[in-house]
Amino acid sequence: MAVIASDRGRRAARAGFFYRPEVRQAIYQIITVVALVALFYILITNTAANLKRQNIASGFGFIDRTAGFDVSQHLIDFDASMTYGRAFLVGLLNTLLVAGLGIVLATVIGFTVGISRLSTNWLVARLATVYVEVIRNVPVLLQLFFWYFAVLKSLPEPRQGSYAIPGGGFLNVRGLYLPAPVPEPGFGTVALAVLIGVVVSIAVYYFARRRQMLTGQRFPVLWTSLALIVLAPLGVFIALGQPLGFDYPVFRGFNFQGGMVLQPEFVALLLGLSIYTASFIAEIVRSGIQGVSKGQKEAALSIGLSKGQSLRLVVIPQAMRIIIPPLTSQFLNLTKNSSLGVAIAYPDLVSIWSGTVLNQTGQAVEVILVTMGVYLSLSLLTSAFMNWFNSRMALVER
Amino acid sequence: MGPLAWMRDNLFSTWGNTILTAIGLLIAYWVVSTVVSWGILTATFVGADGSACTREGAGACWPFITAKFAQFMYGRYPDEERWRVDLVYLLALAGLVPLMIPRVPGKFWNAVYVFAVFPVLAFFLLVGGVLGLPHVDTSLWGGLLVTLVVATVGITGSFPIGILLALGRRSKMPIVRWVSVGFIEFVRGVPLITVLFMASVMLPLFLPPGMSFDKLLRALIGVALFSAAYLAETVRGGLQAIPRGQFEAAEALGLSYSKRMAFVILPQALKLVIPGIIGGFIGLFKDTSLVLIIGLFDLLGIVQLNTADQKWFSPTTAMTGYVFAGFVFWVFCFFMSRYSQMIERRLATGHERTGPAKAG
Numbered sequence: 001m002a003v004i005a006s007d008r009g010r011r012a013a014r015a016g017f018f019y020r021p022e023v024r025q026a027i028y029q030i031i032t033v034v035a036l037v038a039l040f041y042i043l044i045t046n047t048a049a050n051l052k053r054q055n056i057a058s059g060f061g062f063i064d065r066t067a068g069f070d071v072s073q074h075l076i077d078f079d080a081s082m083t084y085g086r087a088f089l090v091g092l093l094n095t096l097l098v099a100g101l102g103i104v105l106a107t108v109i110g111f112t113v114g115i116s117r118l119s120t121n122w123l124v125a126r127l128a129t130v131y132v133e134v135i136r137n138v139p140v141l142l143q144l145f146f147w148y149f150a151v152l153k154s155l156p157e158p159r160q161g162s163y164a165i166p167g168g169g170f171l172n173v174r175g176l177y178l179p180a181p182v183p184e185p186g187f188g189t190v191a192l193a194v195l196i197g198v199v200v201s202i203a204v205y206y207f208a209r210r211r212q213m214l215t216g217q218r219f220p221v222l223w224t225s226l227a228l229i230v231l232a233p234l235g236v237f238i239a240l241g242q243p244l245g246f247d248y249p250v251f252r253g254f255n256f257q258g259g260m261v262l263q264p265e266f267v268a269l270l271l272g273l274s275i276y277t278a279s280f281i282a283e284i285v286r287s288g289i290q291g292v293s294k295g296q297k298e299a300a301l302s303i304g305l306s307k308g309q310s311l312r313l314v315v316i317p318q319a320m321r322i323i324i325p326p327l328t329s330q331f332l333n334l335t336k337n338s339s340l341g342v343a344i345a346y347p348d349l350v351s352i353w354s355g356t357v358l359n360q361t362g363q364a365v366e367v368i369l370v371t372m373g374v375y376l377s378l379s380l381l382t383s384a385f386m387n388w389f390n391s392r393m394a395l396v397e398r
Numbered sequence: 399m400g401p402l403a404w405m406r407d408n409l410f411s412t413w414g415n416t417i418l419t420a421i422g423l424l425i426a427y428w429v430v431s432t433v434v435s436w437g438i439l440t441a442t443f444v445g446a447d448g449s450a451c452t453r454e455g456a457g458a459c460w461p462f463i464t465a466k467f468a469q470f471m472y473g474r475y476p477d478e479e480r481w482r483v484d485l486v487y488l489l490a491l492a493g494l495v496p497l498m499i500p501r502v503p504g505k506f507w508n509a510v511y512v513f514a515v516f517p518v519l520a521f522f523l524l525v526g527g528v529l530g531l532p533h534v535d536t537s538l539w540g541g542l543l544v545t546l547v548v549a550t551v552g553i554t555g556s557f558p559i560g561i562l563l564a565l566g567r568r569s570k571m572p573i574v575r576w577v578s579v580g581f582i583e584f585v586r587g588v589p590l591i592t593v594l595f596m597a598s599v600m601l602p603l604f605l606p607p608g609m610s611f612d613k614l615l616r617a618l619i620g621v622a623l624f625s626a627a628y629l630a631e632t633v634r635g636g637l638q639a640i641p642r643g644q645f646e647a648a649e650a651l652g653l654s655y656s657k658r659m660a661f662v663i664l665p666q667a668l669k670l671v672i673p674g675i676i677g678g679f680i681g682l683f684k685d686t687s688l689v690l691i692i693g694l695f696d697l698l699g700i701v702q703l704n705t706a707d708q709k710w711f712s713p714t715t716a717m718t719g720y721v722f723a724g725f726v727f728w729v730f731c732f733f734m735s736r737y738s739q740m741i742e743r744r745l746a747t748g749h750e751r752t753g754p755a756k757a758g
Binding site for chain 2: 025028029032033036043046047049050051053119120121122123124127133134136137138139140141142143145146149150151153154336337339340342343350354358364365368371372375376379380
């Protein structure tokens with residue numbers, strides 16, 4: 001009897017041991033770790049064996065070797081005699097350029113369309129709705145192809161005549177030719193005047209805020225700043241005899257000379273990405289503004305703020321809190337989508353590094369891991385910055 | 399309200415509004431006239447090759463679409479076997495249509511058919527090699543077929559992985575949580591292209607020598623893993639919206655973890671995020687076009703390939719092709735987004751704002 005009872009007790013205790021939550025959790029976690037280690041072990045040994053069999057070197061020794069290819073658009077000096085490392089930098093800068101400009105352009109278009117969707121003007125609201133519904137339901141890659149192959153690549157050759165753009169620019173199959181600004185002696189003084197204007201405006205802003213806090217009197221900050229930043233430097237500019245020239249593109253022989261040229265690949269990628277992302281930003285802006293409760297706006301009007309003031313001081317600050325987090329992920333999407341440039345031969349990071357360099361060296365593992373690492377760090381940096389901005393905008397609760 | 403009063407209220411209420419209306423009219427006129435003149439008035443409707451569309455000021459080259467239509471739909475799938483693809487589409491519709499209409503009864507068996515029976519049927523019908531159906535290699539697949547296969551397999555494959563990742567991210571076990579967070583954040587931080595490159599270039603290196611994967615299968619694995627990370631975040635949103643009481647009540651009933659999740663938490667959480675899941679599916683559907691970069695021919699890929707056809711060379715061939723492909727994608731995505739809005743309204747629980755604030 002006693003033997004049976006104690007045996008049962010022991011069995012219950014033993015079963016109980018495995019039914020205790022912390023024991024179970026420990027077991028599951030050990031299984032996870034073992035499975036992960038085993039997976040990575042298998043992957044790494046297989047990869048090593050495969051690389052050895054195919055005689056592919058490993059390591060990053062190749063970045064010091066000569067690249068041997070040219071790149072059509074480079075922000076820093078580059079030619080075929082430079083290294084793979086330098087080519088990587090060229091690609092990275094091109095990615096950053098198109099992503100940065102794309103974010104600015106997409107934000108401008110997106111906010112305009114988003115606010116238009118809420119316009120009391122029926123026609124304007126309808127047009128904005130059509131824009132959003134058409135653009136966001138078509139793949140971005142298709143839109144890039146459209147802009148690049150169907151629009152920009154079917155423009156006339158320079159010698160068959162280009163489209164003239166007001167102000168001295170030209171558009172043809174080789175790209176967008178624009179006048180390049182050429183600073184002349186004395187232009188530095190104008191730049192200095194702008195800088196002084198900005199610094200003084202910031203000081204005026206803080207002074208005006210303190211005075212309003214203390215006395216309640218308002219100060220026309222906007223107009224003072226405009227005068228300081230625009231009018232004063234303009235005065236200096238005219239007084240110094242307009243020290244800024246323009247180098248206009250001129251048609252000579254077979255092509256345009258002078259000015260600056262934006263490659264068709266770049267223009268197509270920038271247009272495609274901004275127009276596509278703008279349709280998502282417009283929806284975010286619309287729902288953000290609609291997310292501010294009606295009572296807030298009515299309260300603002302009832303304490304005597306004008307319509308513009310209630311929008312600027314009450315609605316928009318609250319809408320921004322709803323808008324910023326999803327806006328961040330759209331900026332990240334645009335940056336990641338810039339990698340589609342590879343499909344229209346824009347020399348971005350993916351095109352140069354995961355395309356040409358990968359093909360020439362065959363070192364897939366290193367090249368792809370570096371590419372992923374770059375995008376991962378860009379994503380983390382952007383979201384860190386936007387989180388900081390978001391916390392600045394967040395509601396300060398007492 | 400009479401039409402004049404309506405116009406005064408909605409179009410010409412102030413001077414600013416009148417100017418906006420004028421600008422809007424100009425834009426609308428320009429868009430409509432361009433579309434009509436390009437697509438109908440100056441378009442070519444009959445022709446045997448690109449020369450029919452080559453003339454000054456020619457609009458769309460529609461014969462290009464009619465001549466290549468079968469290719470856009472099936473790729474290089476053999477002519478005499480194309481009925482199999484059509485049959486798969488029919489079987490899919492037979493399952494999906496009743497599933498999507500809320501009033502039709504028998505949702506459980508319907509779901510069993512769509513998620514368990516249909517995939518098996520579709521696989522054997524499309525691949526063949528059994529019951530006297532000749533084998534059709536996936537390298538012959540193309541067009542809309544590949545687009546639909548990648549999108550549906552991608553989303554179906556991502557479901558179990560995504561739910562596991564979401565549960566893992568909310569787990570109390572630190573290692574499981576870190577692994578899930580690491581995977582989700584890594585995948586969400588990199589572009590789909592790099593994941594596809596990884597699947598197409600690195601996956602063969604990971605496998606033991608002699609073992610190799612079909613190119614389409616590699617893309618499918620990449621797409622499923624990629625969308626699993628996004629789905630996990632959607633599902634996590636649903637899990638966070640479930641009140642604590644539900645977890646505690648399930649625990650108090652003495653249910654095990656898997657039973658708590660499968661019968662109490664997940665049914666509620668997934669129902670909450672149906673619109674988000676459809677949104678993810680729309681995104682994935684559009685992103686399938688990226689597989690053309692690793693050499694598969696989806697709808698966009700096959701259109702892109704055919705615009706380079708010398709026989710159909712004309713100044714408007716490319717534009718016509720993209721407009722057609724864009725229209726097909728648009729129809730699918732627009733329909734899905736409308737459906738998700740309908741579901742959202744049905745699932746709405748009465749927490750909506752009463753009146754939207756109007757700006758400017």
